[in-house]
Amino acid sequence: MQCTKIKEILMKYLIIFLGLTIFLFIVFKFVPSKIVGNDFPGSSIKILGLHQNIVFQYFYFIYAILTGNVGYTSTSFYSGTVLGAISITLPETVLFLIVTFAISYAVSYFIGLYSGTAFKTTKILNMNIFPLLFLYLVSGLVLLAIFSGVLGWFPTHGILSNSSVTLNSWISSTGNGIYITKPTNIILIDSIIHGSLSVFIDLLDHMALPFFAMFIPTVIYLSVYISHETSIEYNKKYMKAGITRNAFMDKYIIFIKRGIRSRVLRELKSVFVIFMGGMIIISYIFSYMNIGEFAIYSFLDYEYGIMGGIYSLFILAIIALIFSLFIDVINNGGKNEI
Amino acid sequence: MKFNSRNLLIGISLAFILLYIYAFISDIVYPYYLGVNTLSSLLVFKKTASVIPSKPTLNDGWWNYFGTTYYGISILPALIGSLKFDFTIMFASLAISSLVGVSIGFLINYIGGIFKKIIFYIVRVLTTTPYLLIMLLILYVARPSESGIIIAISVGWFPFYIIRYIEVSEYENRNSSYGKLWKLFAFIPYVLTDMGAISGIVVIITYFGFYFKNPFVVDIGNIMYLNGNVNAFVFFGVWWIVIFPLLFITVFIGFTALLSYEIKGVVSNTG
Numbered sequence: 001m002q003c004t005k006i007k008e009i010l011m012k013y014l015i016i017f018l019g020l021t022i023f024l025f026i027v028f029k030f031v032p033s034k035i036v037g038n039d040f041p042g043s044s045i046k047i048l049g050l051h052q053n054i055v056f057q058y059f060y061f062i063y064a065i066l067t068g069n070v071g072y073t074s075t076s077f078y079s080g081t082v083l084g085a086i087s088i089t090l091p092e093t094v095l096f097l098i099v100t101f102a103i104s105y106a107v108s109y110f111i112g113l114y115s116g117t118a119f120k121t122t123k124i125l126n127m128n129i130f131p132l133l134f135l136y137l138v139s140g141l142v143l144l145a146i147f148s149g150v151l152g153w154f155p156t157h158g159i160l161s162n163s164s165v166t167l168n169s170w171i172s173s174t175g176n177g178i179y180i181t182k183p184t185n186i187i188l189i190d191s192i193i194h195g196s197l198s199v200f201i202d203l204l205d206h207m208a209l210p211f212f213a214m215f216i217p218t219v220i221y222l223s224v225y226i227s228h229e230t231s232i233e234y235n236k237k238y239m240k241a242g243i244t245r246n247a248f249m250d251k252y253i254i255f256i257k258r259g260i261r262s263r264v265l266r267e268l269k270s271v272f273v274i275f276m277g278g279m280i281i282i283s284y285i286f287s288y289m290n291i292g293e294f295a296i297y298s299f300l301d302y303e304y305g306i307m308g309g310i311y312s313l314f315i316l317a318i319i320a321l322i323f324s325l326f327i328d329v330i331n332n333g334g335k336n337e338i
Numbered sequence: 339m340k341f342n343s344r345n346l347l348i349g350i351s352l353a354f355i356l357l358y359i360y361a362f363i364s365d366i367v368y369p370y371y372l373g374v375n376t377l378s379s380l381l382v383f384k385k386t387a388s389v390i391p392s393k394p395t396l397n398d399g400w401w402n403y404f405g406t407t408y409y410g411i412s413i414l415p416a417l418i419g420s421l422k423f424d425f426t427i428m429f430a431s432l433a434i435s436s437l438v439g440v441s442i443g444f445l446i447n448y449i450g451g452i453f454k455k456i457i458f459y460i461v462r463v464l465t466t467t468p469y470l471l472i473m474l475l476i477l478y479v480a481r482p483s484e485s486g487i488i489i490a491i492s493v494g495w496f497p498f499y500i501i502r503y504i505e506v507s508e509y510e511n512r513n514s515s516y517g518k519l520w521k522l523f524a525f526i527p528y529v530l531t532d533m534g535a536i537s538g539i540v541v542i543i544t545y546f547g548f549y550f551k552n553p554f555v556v557d558i559g560n561i562m563y564l565n566g567n568v569n570a571f572v573f574f575g576v577w578w579i580v581i582f583p584l585l586f587i588t589v590f591i592g593f594t595a596l597l598s599y600e601i602k603g604v605v606s607n608t609g
Contacts, residue, residue, distance in 0.1 A: 134538025
């Protein structure tokens with residue numbers, strides 16, 4: 001790929017990043033200074049530059065966001081510094097996102113690719129992505145009601161049970177379902193490091209329902225999309241002549257994969273944004289320790305929640321932007337379609 | 339019209355959607371058809387004196403087909419009554435976001451240049467980040483109220499109408515034989531899907547417990563929110579207080595998506 005192309009993409013994302021900070025700042029300025037002062041006891045004027053004009057205040061704001069000097073929060077989820085809440089919840093959030101999205105995508109790709117070549121339909125796909133967000137609420141609550149409530153197979157909430165904390169000195173709890181583990185603060189990895197099979201199983205037990213609540217809607221949507229794209233590619237003229245005359249002997253699937261790659265990657269960007277929305281809903285339903293849960297509790301608390309809400313939105317937006325940037329870079333700006 | 343499976347699906351979807359809208363309008367015009375004088379509080383649907391939810395039954399009148407939730411509130415009439423709140427917000431948000439989005443889309447097509455680029459970047463900012471959180475942030479600032487939720491959803495949703503307007507315009511430019519009326523027709527599938535999707539967003543926001551310091555506001559999300567005690571109820575196997583409200587709104591969202599899918603197929607096929 002040409003270096004200039006990457007520079008163009010990076011520049012585009014830099015502008016979007018700056019736009020995001022400006023948007024957050026504009027909304028932030030609508031919050032009364034008394035409420036903002038609650039999150040910065042005795043220091044809001046100095047940290048946020050409230051004595052300066054509005055342009056300088058933006059630079060103070062962006063500096064505070066980038067350095068993590070975003071004050072304190074006191075909600076029913078967490079009390080302490082906002083940065084502390086983010087540093088506790090971020091590792092688990094990233095792990096949960098990567099694991100659930102990667103597995104959902106892999107399974108969807110497999111189902112979509114083979115169903116697309118099996119049915120060979122080229123019907124126009126008019127599926128709309130927006131109802132997908134509501135499907136996460138449906139899947140989360142239905143799984144909770146059936147597998148936790150009626151059958152009692154899985155826990156109703158939390159990321160670990162209290163027994164894991166009392167039996168293992170490397171796990172500490174701050175209450176309200178927040179757990180801190182050493183050394184990485186990622187329970188899955190720390191349980192492997194400490195060789196604790198019971199904690200490992202306890203985590204999987206708590207993770208099962210949130211995982212499937214994310215997995216099922218994503219796989220339904222993505223597999224239908226990939227199946228449709230595959231069937232279009234499979235029925236193109238070049239597939240029927242020359243290069244794949246003996247398709248099954250000729251490993252034709254490679255050509256289909258190349259053909260759909262660009263379009264599927266482009267769709268992944270919008271799916272990922274909705275997926276993150278779904279993660280916020282699921283983490284709230286299952287009280288699964290996560291930045292999304294922290295964000296909701298922050299926005300629910302008008303007196304002490306503004307900086308927690310803005311900073312968690314900022315962090316989740318950065319994750320979405322990094323993913324989108326990554327897709328654009330490997331997709332060459334979406335212009336390498338066959 | 340020729341009878342085929344597509345027309346049948348369109349007919350069924352349309353019938354269900356109109357049924358929901360009919361119930362919504364009836365709530366506004368004549369709430370007594372539900373057996374209550376006003377929809378002022380969930381307590382007007384209180385059927386039994388027991389605080390413990392009772393199971394769905396077919397033997398105790400239609401009010402109890404879906405069972406009761408806390409305070410003995412019958413779920414089925416409460417769900418029908420909740421359409422007044424949810425659909426009012428949905429239609430208002432849809433109208434504002436589509437009008438604002440289409441107007442901006444028209445302007446950037448007309449003016450173009452740097453203005454178009456700036457608007458594109460604003461749209462990218464609002465659509466690359468999880469828009470659910472953007473709505474919650476706006477709701478925080480606008481303060482939890484009916485108008486606050488409408489503003490929050492409208493701000494989160496209007497960028498999609500800008501994108502759609504541009505898409506429709508580009509499609510029209512490529513196929514110059516289409517008349518101006520076609521552009522309006524092309525928006526119908528989007529509006530239909532959004533009716534369902536925005537209803538879903540309203541339920542999600544209210545399920546989170548925004549707006550409701552009062553646990554008896556007549557709303558689907560609030561019925562499932564259970565004053566923050568949903569996990570406790572579910573833990574004791576009270577499945578119907580979650581499943582039936584979900585089913586009730588999912589049917590509407592599903593049929594709007596299905597109708598949108600089929601109608602858009604008709605739109606695409608005309609080309």
